[in-house]
Amino acid sequence: MPQPNLLLGVNIDHVVTLRQARYRSMLESPNAEPSALEAALTAEAAGAHSITVHLRADRRHIQDDDVQLLRQKIGTKLNLEMGNTREILDIALRVRPDFVCMVPENREEVTTEGGLDVAGQRDALRGTVKALNDNGTRVSMFIDPDLDQVRASAEIGAAMIELHTGTFANHTGAERAAEVARLCDAAELGHTLGLQINAGHGLTTRNLPDLWAVPHLAELNIGHHIVSRAVFIGLREAVREMLAVMATYRD
Ligand code: PXP
Numbered sequence: 614m615p616q617p618n619l620l621l622g623v624n625i626d627h628v629v630t631l632r633q634a635r636y637r638s639m640l641e642s643p644n645a646e647p648s649a650l651e652a653a654l655t656a657e658a659a660g661a662h663s664i665t666v667h668l669r670a671d672r673r674h675i676q677d678d679d680v681q682l683l684r685q686k687i688g689t690k691l692n693l694e695m696g697n698t699r700e701i702l703d704i705a706l707r708v709r710p711d712f713v714c715m716v717p718e719n720r721e722e723v724t725t726e727g728g729l730d731v732a733g734q735r736d737a738l739r740g741t742v743k744a745l746n747d748n749g750t751r752v753s754m755f756i757d758p759d760l761d762q763v764r765a766s767a768e769i770g771a772a773m774i775e776l777h778t779g780t781f782a783n784h785t786g787a788e789r790a791a792e793v794a795r796l797c798d799a800a801e802l803g804h805t806l807g808l809q810i811n812a813g814h815g816l817t818t819r820n821l822p823d824l825w826a827v828p829h830l831a832e833l834n835i836g837h838h839i840v841s842r843a844v845f846i847g848l849r850e851a852v853r854e855m856l857a858v859m860a861t862y863r864d
Contacts, residue, residue, distance in 0.1 A: 619862045620662035622692050622813075623852060624836025628652040629666075629674040640676070649679040652848060653687050656839075659852035663711070665834045667694035668701055669718060677704060684708050692834065694755070697734070697741050706748050713745050714753040714775050714811075714834070728757035728777040732765035739769040746770060753811060758792070758799035766808065773809035775834065776800065781824065782815025789823060796827045804829040818842075818858045825862050833859065 629649050636645040653664040664687050666675045684691055690711035695701040696718030705713055715738065717729045731738060731754050742752045753773035756762040757780075766774050776799055781792040800810045812824065813834035824830075835855060842851035 617662075617856075617860065618864060619830055619859045620832040621660070621852070621856055621859060622663040622665040622690075622811075622832055622834040623653075623656040623661040623839055624665040624667070624694075624813075624834055625649055625652040625656065625840070626665075626667050626674045626836055627840040628848075629676075629679060633674055640678075649675070650682055650686055653683055655848045656852050657687060657689050659849040660856050661689060661852055662832070663690035663692050665692040665694060665714075665836070667716065668704065670696060670698060670701065680704065680708055680710075684710065697737055702741055702744065705745060705750065709748060710750055712751050712753060712773070714755050714773075715741065715771075716755045726779075728759070728762060729755050730762070731756055731769065731771075732761045735765055735769055742770045746772075753809075755813075756799075758795040760799060760802055763799050763803045763806065763808070767803070767806040771808065773811055773831075774799075774803050775811040775813050776827075777814050778812050778816055778824065779814040782817070782820055793823065793826050796824070800827050800829045818854055821858050822861070828864055830862060830864065 628647050632645060632647055636642055664683060668675050668680055692712040692714060693705055693710040694714045694716050695705060697715055715729055745752050751772045753775050754766040754771045755775045755777060757777050763774060776796055781789055803810050809831045810829045811832040812830055816833055816835045817838040839851045839855055
């Protein structure tokens, strides 16, 4: 099959958020559902190219056992989002996901709020990137579309950047257009520096067409909208719906 020009990573954190809402204290229950693995396999069957999970320090959704099971059972790629802590790095080195996306993490946030300050944390991140690279995991930096952050990501040895599209997604009109211009500049620079360009956060079938001005996009990571749509039309159909819109991207 020809390789599509834009790949989809489905973030299944919120499937697990639902399980944790009821079964946090009794994950051994035969009723503990919905299953992270079933979500991943369903997304794959619908055409997803990778499965993304964020193992947070507070374990609010994805659990260590989920990551382990997904690593063993999925047929596509596993993308682990993680904050730069020794504890989570040790898990990533053990589990060996195909990709890691380094994200900022703070306990109070509802979801990942801003991009990672790679430029301000070069030294701390360089070692983590090297350890993961040496272990066979490709590393991405989740950054705002800021040229200094793009340069810093290349400099510390990341293979990819994931451009934070939250500001793009949460605005319309002139503000969205201004953010698209920033995303374009960041993507151009990243491409010139040899980085793979990914994007994610707040993306929906409705706002994606506005993102298509951004060049060099290789992969999108999308969670909330797909899981929200799945409530009404099922996960398989929600993934297919997203892939159909993504097929209209031309670099
Ligand atoms: N990419 C990263 C790095 C994220 O932290 C998130 C949110 O977990 C996403 C993509 C997906 O964002 P959304 O759930 O809004 O699609």
